[in-house]
Amino acid sequence: MNHIVPILKEMLSKPKLQRVPEHMVMDLETQTQDFFNYGLGDTALRAAYLFHAKWASRTFAKCKRVLDLGTGPANQISILAQMNPSIEFVGVDLSDKMLELAKQNCAKLRLKNVTFVQDDMTQLNKLEDGQFDGVFSSVALHHLPNASDVEKTFKSARRVLTEVYSVYITDFLLVKNEQSIQYLLSLNETQPAIFKQDYEASLRASFPKIDFQNAAAKYLDEADLYTSFGAQFLMILKTRSYELDPLAQRFLDSEIEKLSRNTKSIYKSIAALMALHGMF
Numbered sequence: 526m527n528h529i530v531p532i533l534k535e536m537l538s539k540p541k542l543q544r545v546p547e548h549m550v551m552d553l554e555t556q557t558q559d560f561f562n563y564g565l566g567d568t569a570l571r572a573a574y575l576f577h578a579k580w581a582s583r584t585f586a587k588c589k590r591v592l593d594l595g596t597g598p599a600n601q602i603s604i605l606a607q608m609n610p611s612i613e614f615v616g617v618d619l620s621d622k623m624l625e626l627a628k629q630n631c632a633k634l635r636l637k638n639v640t641f642v643q644d645d646m647t648q649l650n651k652l653e654d655g656q657f658d659g660v661f662s663s664v665a666l667h668h669l670p671n672a673s674d675v676e677k678t679f680k681s682a683r684r685v686l687t688e689v690y691s692v693y694i695t696d697f698l699l700v701k702n703e704q705s706i707q708y709l710l711s712l713n714e715t716q717p718a719i720f721k722q723d724y725e726a727s728l729r730a731s732f733p734k735i736d737f738q739n740a741a742a743k744y745l746d747e748a749d750l751y752t753s754f755g756a757q758f759l760m761i762l763k764t765r766s767y768e769l770d771p772l773a774q775r776f777l778d779s780e781i782e783k784l785s786r787n788t789k790s791i792y793k794s795i796a797a798l799m800a801l802h803g804m805f
Contacts, residue, residue, distance in 0.1 A: 531708035535756040540701045540733070546670055547730035556719055558626055561598040563720060567785050569713055570720075572792040577761075578604040579769065579777055580804070581661055581693040586767035588612055588659035588691050594646040594678065595665025599627035599639070604780075605661070606636045608773040615657070616641045617649065647677040652685045659691040666696045667727055672736040679744040692748045694762040697731035705756055728758070737762060754801035761804065 564570045582605065585591050589612060593602045596616030606614050616639065618624050624641045631639045644651045646662075647669070660682045666675055682692075700706060706728055713724060734750070734757060741748055741762055753759040769777070781789060799805075 531704055532755040535701055535705040538701045542699060542702060542706070542729070544699055544732065545729040547668055547726045557598050557623065560720060560723070561600055561626070561630055563717070564600050567783070567788050569716075569788065569791045572784065572788050573795060574601055574604055575777060575780055576792055576795045577601060577663055577693075577695055578608055580761070580763065580766065581605055582608050582773045583766040583769050584691050584693040584763050585609065585612060585659045585661070586770060590615070590657045591659035591661055592617060592652070592657045592682070592685060594660065594662040594682065595668065596627055596641065597623055597665065599630045601663040602639060602661070603631055603634055603636060606631070606639045607634065608776045609770070610638055610772070612638065612659075614639045617644045617646055619643065619645050647674050647681060649681040649685055654684050655687050656685050658687045658689065660686060660694070662694045662696070664696050664727070666694070667730045667732060672732060675732060675736055676740040676743065679740040683744040690747070691764045692745055692762060693764075694748075696737075696760060697728055698752065698757050698760050699731040699733045700728070700756060700758050705758070708756075709758055734760060751799055751802050751804040753798040755798070759798070761799065
């Protein structure tokens with residue numbers, strides 16, 4: 526019952542919140558690395574990473590070269606690279622300090638199929654046309670200043686993709702009211718304070734669903750947009766799925782088995798919310 530009331534309020538209310546572009550909360554040298562390490566533990570963040578890793582791996586099953594937009598310290602791409610050793614991943618980020626952390630983190634995991642390029646994801650000036658058959662992005666687009674930058678990013682992504690391509694892009698969506706923000710924050714009470722601050726800033730900086738729909742319709746029209754059921758706070762834009770490779774499945778099963786009962790429940794909840802809107 527505690528979950529039903531805020532979800533119904535979000536579903537039935539009219540949009541009231543305005544997007545607040547994000548100011549970075551975490552210090553690049555220390556807190557960003559702490560955030561990466563936090564995502565390795567038995568946390569809700571880890572559950573989300575594994576969920577996206579599963580579906581992104583299914584999406585990229587036939588790809589040879591995948592670009593990660595806004596790779597950060599390699600939180601998500603490092604999992605994808607472990608699950609898909611035959612795919613070459615290239616992470617793009619504007620921050621050289623962020624990319625240095627990403628390189629260090631991938632080196633610790635002894636990953637050989639990940640490289641990095643410093644570039645603006647709205648332009649991708651250092652990348653040539655048609656270099657990739659897959660594009661990935663995980664909770665990075667809300668860092669962009671405005672909706673026109675989302676369109677620029679999708680346009681640039683389409684330029685570097687081959688004619689036949691796969692896409693998996695996920696991010697938060699701007700919810701309708703303040704109560705929904707507080708409800709989502711309450712689900713992550715165990716997070717350290719600095720991460721909760723960053724999460725709240727990310728929720729408030731999220732774009733409305735229509736911005737992703739418009740950009741995708743122009744440049745990535747082969748992808749379908751899925752949202753979390755009820756309270757639409759999460760979106761996934763993706764092309765068709767394939768069977769998960771047995772190697773990837775074994776890795777995923779092993780990582781999920783390491784999770785506590787509560788964190789496994791979070792993983793299942795994310796899966797259920799997306800399945801109810803057709804992603805299964």
